[in-house]
Amino acid sequence: MKIVVCVKYVPDATADRKFNADNTVDRVGVQGMLSELDEYAVEEALKIRDGDESGDAQVVVLTMGPADARAAILKSLQMGADSGVHIVDDAIHGSDSVGSSLLLAKAVERQGADIVLCGMASTDGSMSVIPAMLAERLGVPQVTFASEVTVDGNTVRVRRDGDAATEVIEASTPLVLSVTDQSNEPRYPSFKGIMAAKKKPVEEITLADLGVAAGDVGLEAAWTKVEAYAERPPRSAGAIVTDEDGTGANQLVEFLAAQKFV
């Protein structure tokens, strides 16, 4: 069994995230990392691999992004994935979800996969659409937003906690699976894992390897355009009272009453 995990290299949410002059997300000038939500996808892949009885299961991590995005692959390899594939090409810059899903789908087809595993959302774009788009492009079932996963032979069964109901969904491989942060507890790389990762293969591929023309992806080819961005004005400093004398609740209710909330 082969599991391909799509992981994204994203700007650290606790750093000051920024935009470039062309209105794209700054992925170079801001400290980047493996998207925290993709750690759950890597962990789930490792669990499925280690539970596989055939013993020949392998986990390939796939990322698309600038040279630095290799860090996302490295972290996944340290956690225990077997090998990495990095789509890196200047023409990719500024791709929207349509362009990204095209490249990821081509790379998955090139690898061949029984399970394509994704996070529930990227922590920068947070669109939550790439997994569905991948399933659409690959023509395979999607079992997405899984908060619990069971794999039995080629049957995958997941629990999806939706807005109005909890559903149990079942499909056969090959398929696209995405997992939420409720699905597992991602492991920390061990010292042994960090050492072992240094020797694991990472293949760099370009658009040419995927048979995609430069004009089909990137900023110019995107079907959407970010026209402007603006920093949200800081909230004006509020009134802060201490409850030392026991009047906190009183003042709170006065404030709420003045705003007509009570």
Next chain:
Amino acid sequence: MSEILVLVDHVDGSVRKTTAELLTLARRLGEPSAVFFGSQIDAARDALKHYGAERVYVLDSADLSDYLVAPKAEALAQLVEAQQPAAVLIPSNAEGKEIAGRLSIKTGSGLITDAVDVQPRDGGVTTTQSVFAGDYTVTASVTKGTPIVTVKPNAVTPEPAEGSAAERTVDVDVSDAAKTARIVERRPREATGRPELNEAAIVVAGGRGTSGDFATVEAFADALGAAVGASRAAVDAGWYPHAYQVGQTGKTVSPQLYVAAGISGAIQHRAGMQTSRTIVAINKDAESPIFELVDFGVVGDLHSVLKSATEQALARKR
């Protein structure tokens, strides 16, 4: 006038507030047509008419309800091909975004998710989104195909307007390829009697500081007619169900008033509540980052403050 398709969000025919919001937005762009998946149109008809739907397309088939997302995307794509609308508006929840993603690929159309505003422009649309945990807003437009936009709750105040709601039953023809992820079990979420978290005008949320006792949080919420929310720390501890989590991996809320009790204000929590109109926090640590966001803050023990505030709020009501 050009037709705007609005995907109806409903639970057993009971139309969600977000649908009224989407229909209100659609009226700015053209003539709204509601797209209704399911068998309970009788329960939904009046609400759709009341918020200005000129047409109602009803698509009802077990194929749509027995499988995840793909059949709905296929049926919607067929409708888009047939009607050639000027735009498609879809609720920004997990299912809505996934339908939108597939529709985008199927129809060769650009997709924008999580809009908090949609305006007409040059025959197309421009959208506003709140990004990076609400630290930035961006404006964007679709440059190819039929604009597909998923819209967040509370993007606009719903304005009633009578539509003619001309109804048409649409034949549903779903391919076998779309019927592969089977829903084998379905457990509806239990009603709490409180407002829906992401629709509520007021949200009172509790965090690790509650130490697991949500009774004071719930009592204060009920005194204000509010929904109850929770931080991930409270959810992970098993104190409150995940469906009520506010934040990056829970719900995003944008109410008139958000009360954070015993919540520190981590970036992932802020991502779900930072755009609330008025923010109030009760926290015993004056240095807690949540106080950087507040309009009004109380440094103190949440249980004693909320208990007394609940009594006073109820007394004012009487």
